[in-house]
Amino acid sequence: MAETKPILTITDLHVTFRTPDGPVHAVKGVSMQIRRGETIAVVGESGSGKSQIMLSTMGLLAGNGTASGSVDYRGTEFLTLSQADLNRYRGVRLSMIFQEPMTSLDPLYRIGRQIAEPLVHHGRMSVRDARSRVLELLDLVRIPDPARRLRSYPHELSGGQRQRVMIAMALANDPDILIADEPTTALDVTIQAQVLQLLADLQAQLGMAIVFVTHDLGIVRRLADRTYVMHDGRVVESGRTSDLFDAPGHAYTRKLLDAEPEGEKLPVPDAAEEVIRADRIGVQYQLGDGLFGRKTRRFKAVDDISFSLRRGQTIGIVGESGSGKSTLARALLRMVRSAGEVRFKGKTLSDGDDAGLRAMRRNVQIVFQDPFGSLSPRMTVGQIVTEGLLVHRPDLTSADRDRHAVAALAEVQLDPGLRNRYPHEFSGGQRQRIAIARAMILKPEVLILDEPTSALDRTVQSQIVALLKSLQAAHGLSYLFISHDLAVVRAMADTIMVMRGGRLVEEGPAARIFDAPQDAYTSALITAAFNRDSIRGVAHS
Secondary structure (H helix, E strand, O other), X not given: OOOOOEEXXXXXXXXXXXXXXXXXXXXXXXXXXXXXXXXXXXXXXXXXXXXXXXXXXOXXXXXXXXXXXXXXXXXXXXXXXXXXXXXXXXXXXXXXXXXXXXXXXXXXXXXXXXXXXXHHHOOOOOHHHHHHHHHHHHHXXXXXXXXXXXXXXXXXXXXXXXXXXHHHHHHOOOOOEEEEEOOOOOOOHHHHHHHHHHHXXXXXXXXXXXXXXXXXXXXXXXXXXXXXXXXXXXXXXXXXXXXXXXXXXXXXXXXXXXXXXXXXXXXXXXXOOEEEXXXXXXXXXXXXXXXXXXXXXXXXXXXXXXXXXXXXXXXXXXXXXXXXXXXXXHHHOOOOOOXXXXXXXXXXXXXXXXXXXXXXXXXXXXXXXXXXXXXXXXXXXXXXXXXXXXXXXOOOOHHHHHHHHHHHHHHOOOOHHHOOOOHHHXXXXXXXXXXXXXXXXXXXXXXXXXXXXXXXXXXXXXXHHHHHHHHHHHHOOEEEEEOOOHHHHHHHOOEEEEEEOOEEEEEEEHHHHHHXXXXXXXXXXXXXXXXXXXXXXXXXX
């Protein structure tokens, strides 16, 4: 039961960013209250200002951002505290978990050390006591075999496991408030259900308040007591979650509830040119469980997969986190060591063929899931978009590259006049357009799209899907579309490959896969995706 008196009160909060093009007002007079033990949701499209509210609360705004108004935690005004004073609260009384754990976890340190850091820093524990607490936390968040996993590096964990590690870090000092900024957006629907259930169980056990910053209204409806709906930096509607869903009072809230990717992709002609053929692709890793980390086990991340991609075709590759989808994509580009054969337009690619690989990589571009993690924060958008030209078109002058950047940004429907800004000054949807422009500037024939919409809200997802369809039609592009979001895959793909545990369990035309799946695992994924009430049952099946 939530307490009556708020423990955090935000009053008339304004957030402004200084940019070369003038001030950007991201948050405009927002007020909200959070009580102990309750779950509130802050929802809205990408760029609505919802994350900036929480970053302001934690004192984590970018250097060019300023906040005014009031953020009161149990009688202490946060906006006037020094960074040193804020550090007595951050990670102790208030903790935050972010959307993409891979960009929050240090790739150079084992997870045990990273979880122990706030315990030693804030809790003043000894290293020995901190290790014992880390094992408790890993067990609390249901990481299997915690004694072994605390020696793992982030890249050795699946997406769901990495998010559990982030939750363990956030809970290390028993906070009053856990701020979860899109904590499950990057996860497949079954792992998402497990993480959400874990958070609900932990809340009941620890009595903390949870603030979900999300665009996923399915999460909101099932978990939140109260909801704040944001648009253009303002709260346009708030109240009990059940009331907002049953009788939304604002047109924008109704728009969010109605948003869903639409359409379907027609199959390409049988005579369409084959651009990529993959034969018996396999990727395996050696894992270190022995003395001094000696490699004692082999793990097959991709196991004997073959397929053909034709011009204009979109193959949707679906499956749970850890199923091998992204590893398969990297194997095609020879970014990881792999077995099997890859042919691009009839030419076999080998690891020693540098010229052939360079030509293929110009024509086969990849767009990653998290644009914020793949775009350099130290480069302007113009520099990011033209970076590939420095490698593949060294003959171009600086002015030539700038003209190409203007054209590429315009094609992805982003104002070229913004090319002197930095990535953090853009919303998630805008950053994904920048990532697409960076790929398209090289005029590729194939795009590998690795979860390109999973970090985006539904309305922006629909816009990106429409953009990708228009680019495909204009340039005859072929897509490998990797996603756990079957609603988006249904709108994009004409062929589906379903992966589980590194193996291909089912493939075929999209219409047949969705209407009459042959494998029980495929059926479970489809049920989970399109019947949100059944997610918990599928997650534990």
